[in-house]
Amino acid sequence: MKWNKNFTIALLLIPLWFLIYHYLHPLSDWFVDHILEMKAGKHLTEALRFFIFEVPKVMMLLALIIFVVGIIRTYFSPERTRKMLEGKSTFTGNVLASLLGIVTPFCSCSAIPLFLGFVETGVPLGVTFSFLIAAPMINEVAVILLFGLFGWKTALIYVLTGLVIAIVAGWIIGKLKLEHWVQDWVYKTHLGNEGDTEEKLTFSLRIQRGYEAVKEIVGKVWIYVAIGIAVGAGAHGYVPEDYMAALMGKSVWYSVPLSVLIGVPLYSNAAGIIPIVSVLIEKGASLGTSLAFMMAVIGLSLPEMIILKKVLKLPLILTFVGIVATGIMIVGYLFNYVL
Numbered sequence: 001m002k003w004n005k006n007f008t009i010a011l012l013l014i015p016l017w018f019l020i021y022h023y024l025h026p027l028s029d030w031f032v033d034h035i036l037e038m039k040a041g042k043h044l045t046e047a048l049r050f051f052i053f054e055v056p057k058v059m060m061l062l063a064l065i066i067f068v069v070g071i072i073r074t075y076f077s078p079e080r081t082r083k084m085l086e087g088k089s090t091f092t093g094n095v096l097a098s099l100l101g102i103v104t105p106f107c108s109c110s111a112i113p114l115f116l117g118f119v120e121t122g123v124p125l126g127v128t129f130s131f132l133i134a135a136p137m138i139n140e141v142a143v144i145l146l147f148g149l150f151g152w153k154t155a156l157i158y159v160l161t162g163l164v165i166a167i168v169a170g171w172i173i174g175k176l177k178l179e180h181w182v183q184d185w186v187y188k189t190h191l192g193n194e195g196d197t198e199e200k201l202t203f204s205l206r207i208q209r210g211y212e213a214v215k216e217i218v219g220k221v222w223i224y225v226a227i228g229i230a231v232g233a234g235a236h237g238y239v240p241e242d243y244m245a246a247l248m249g250k251s252v253w254y255s256v257p258l259s260v261l262i263g264v265p266l267y268s269n270a271a272g273i274i275p276i277v278s279v280l281i282e283k284g285a286s287l288g289t290s291l292a293f294m295m296a297v298i299g300l301s302l303p304e305m306i307i308l309k310k311v312l313k314l315p316l317i318l319t320f321v322g323i324v325a326t327g328i329m330i331v332g333y334l335f336n337y338v339l
Contacts (some may be wrong), residue, residue, distance in 0.1 A: 024060075057277070066213050070217075090175075115328075131166075134163065136299060137165075147273040169320075183311050287336070289336060
């Protein structure tokens with residue numbers, strides 16, 4: 001493996017990243033208290049303190065983990081993903097598709113070509129849905145933000161429950177034999193073999209792809225991060241704790257279905273919604289209700305449903321939403337009342 005500037009830059013940036021991250025909290029306090037000279041304990045002061053600390057913290061976490069995931073993703077092209085899922089038994093395929101959904105590139109705009117590619121190569125419908133559920137719901141941005149704002153335990157819980165929802169929902173859809181609710185033209189489509197030749201990359205080029213992933217993804221989501229944290233900062237400084245506890249607390253039986261009902265038609269990504277969820281929990285909302293709300297927003301976004309309407313008939317879309325929403329509510333109640 002040839003040594004070059006990509007390795008050198010990575011080795012220099014890693015210790016610098018950890019040094020800045022370690023001193024970020026005292027630096028933000030020093031800036032608010034001594035540079036801005038704002039009085040501690042005031043609503044505006046604490047809201048601004050939250051914003052100044054969380055924005056660089058989240059951005060740094062995003063940059064580091066997206067760099068690593070960007071390298072990993074170079075080993076999982078859409079074509080390779082399809083080949084790995086071909087010919088797998090139903091449940092095994094659901095599990096593998098859900099795991100691949102975490103590390104492979106996916107967004108709403110790629111829903112149709114991925115769906116067509118899976119169907120055209122013989123991947124079962126239920127297995128395809130396991131991938132389509134896991135890919136947007138359990139992405140690196142969601143995991144990074146959860147880890148940064150709540151800690152590794154909450155991030156791990158989210159990943160595991162998201163995987164269970166993707167696996168079980170896909171398995172149920174597969175058992176229901178709903179292929180007749182796929183648009184007729186889909187099964188007549190042949191994409192050809194233009195993607196069969198995969199690009200051979202050196203590790204140096206994979207590192208370069210990691211840098212490119214940071215530039216592309218952070219460039220797209222930074223505004224959502226800033227807006228989400230700004231909303232969260234306002235709630236942190238001004239929203240009474242009793243209000244959130246009364247609306248989304250553990251003792252409110254309807255909080256979980258209400259949060260899912262509100263979350264499904266909303267459109268946001270992990271970067272925008274997770275900072276808000278962090279403050280909701282801080283103000284008294286229960287973990288299960290908050291996770292259910294977040295999963296509904298990320299995993300069942302309205303734009304994705306509109307795009308999928310081009311390849312799926314309405315009964316299948318409604319079945320998909322109903323099964324996933326039910327799984328999300330079960331997770332919400334489980335965390336509220338059992339764990």
